Amino acid sequence: MTDATPRTSAQWPLYEVFVRGKRGLNHVHVGSLHAADERMALTHARDLYTRRNEGVSIWVVRSDLITASTPDERDPFFAPSGDKVYRHPTFYDIPADVPHI
Amino acid sequence: MTGFETTSLEESDFELRLHEQFDDTIARDQRIEPRDWMPDGYRRTLIRQIAQHAHSEIIGMQPEGEWITRAPSLRRKAILFAKVQDEAGHGLYLYSAAETLGADRADLTQRLIDGRQKYSSIFNYPTPTFADVGVIAWLVDGAAICNQVPLCRSSFGPYARAMVRVCKEESFHQRQGYELLSTMMRGTDHQRATVQDAVDRWWWPSLMMFGPPDGDSPNSEQSMAWRIKRHTNDELRQRFVDMTVPQAAALGVTLPDPELRWNEERGRHDFGTPDWSELHRVITGDGPCNTERVARRRAAHEDGAWVREAASAHAATQAARAREGAAA
Numbered sequence A: 001m002t003d004a005t006p007r008t009s010a011q012w013p014l015y016e017v018f019v020r021g022k023r024g025l026n027h028v029h030v031g032s033l034h035a036a037d038e039r040m041a042l043t044h045a046r047d048l049y050t051r052r053n054e055g056v057s058i059w060v061v062r063s064d065l066i067t068a069s070t071p072d073e074r075d076p077f078f079a080p081s082g083d084k085v086y087r088h089p090t091f092y093d094i095p096a097d098v099p100h101i
Numbered sequence B: 001m002t003g004f005e006t007t008s009l010e011e012s013d014f015e016l017r018l019h020e021q022f023d024d025t026i027a028r029d030q031r032i033e034p035r036d037w038m039p040d041g042y043r044r045t046l047i048r049q050i051a052q053h054a055h056s057e058i059i060g061m062q063p064e065g066e067w068i069t070r071a072p073s074l075r076r077k078a079i080l081f082a083k084v085q086d087e088a089g090h091g092l093y094l095y096s097a098a099e100t101l102g103a104d105r106a107d108l109t110q111r112l113i114d115g116r117q118k119y120s121s122i123f124n125y126p127t128p129t130f131a132d133v134g135v136i137a138w139l140v141d142g143a144a145i146c147n148q149v150p151l152c153r154s155s156f157g158p159y160a161r162a163m164v165r166v167c168k169e170e171s172f173h174q175r176q177g178y179e180l181l182s183t184m185m186r187g188t189d190h191q192r193a194t195v196q197d198a199v200d201r202w203w204w205p206s207l208m209m210f211g212p213p214d215g216d217s218p219n220s221e222q223s224m225a226w227r228i229k230r231h232t233n234d235e236l237r238q239r240f241v242d243m244t245v246p247q248a249a250a251l252g253v254t255l256p257d258p259e260l261r262w263n264e265e266r267g268r269h270d271f272g273t274p275d276w277s278e279l280h281r282v283i284t285g286d287g288p289c290n291t292e293r294v295a296r297r298r299a300a301h302e303d304g305a306w307v308r309e310a311a312s313a314h315a316a317t318q319a320a321r322a323r324e325g326a327a328a
């Protein structure tokens, strides 16, 4: 799409919406919406996803700008962490009578 | 053996493995996510169901929306406004879920206004009195809740998550309607009669919202196997009746079904059979308001075209200015 062609609503880009529910929490993905630009995406996100004080902060990002890993959980991409049980505290035997560990 | 044969054999092996993974995910009661491999039928079924659901929320704004300007008090007007706005929100959550499956939103809207996709037949009935606003929220939203609560565990992640949001909001819908009706029932004889009349008109169509009886619902079995759907139409209908009977008693209205009675043995209510030929007529386009609802949706879409175009033009100008600013 070039900037010379006027965009109709059918071509309004899709934005993913992330909402911080309250201070101290991460932004969480809540859904998506279409908007003509970033500002409109933010206002629409407010109206659509925070009608009942569900958020104190909103991020919107164009869906086509997201880079994602492949969906398959058995993908070798995640293999490096698969065989490293020693990264977990439960890997280690500690006598039961040792306190606070 | 040629190289081609090897390739196609490997490909079908690959497909088979993906299918097994899919079945396995369903069997473990885990969610399917948008970029996972899924059978074409699963995708098609979901797009159809989610689109119909979204369309129902959007068309569902109309019967009650007609009363926003005529609500009897500012309090009722504000509440009704919020409720109808929620229904718009529900439609948008659902269109968003449908898009994760590859559906195109503009195309879905077009299909609705061209009459190529359906919405719930319940919204093809008229709302002649303000009591209808209360009865819709009590019975129609009540039936929707019965349907939607199990959908929060539907196997497709985005659909299930949309349902969680929707269900949280539906509770407000139903309660405000019930409160409205309670207020009218404490009013004059005329008000009580108006409520009873609305109940008489909405009861059977509400039961029809759960769809045809199980024996007549060919797609149900596959949807249940895929865990898109968790309960049969008849089971959900029964739950709705069992939930609603005590609410009707507390309100002081009669449900218009002479066969309705408590069945001690089953521990559930027996009830009459809805007029399925009526459901069929309304679904196929011959309800009291079908034409009006779709025409209204089409007009809203077409009348809004200039707003969409203006927003696009504004966005383009802003973007161009930002580029010039950066270049300067």
Ligand SMILES: [Fe+2]
Binding pocket: B057, B086, B087, B090, B166, B170
């Ligand atoms: Fe809704």
Ligand SMILES: [Fe+2]
Binding pocket: B087, B141, B144, B170, B173
């Ligand atoms: Fe609702």
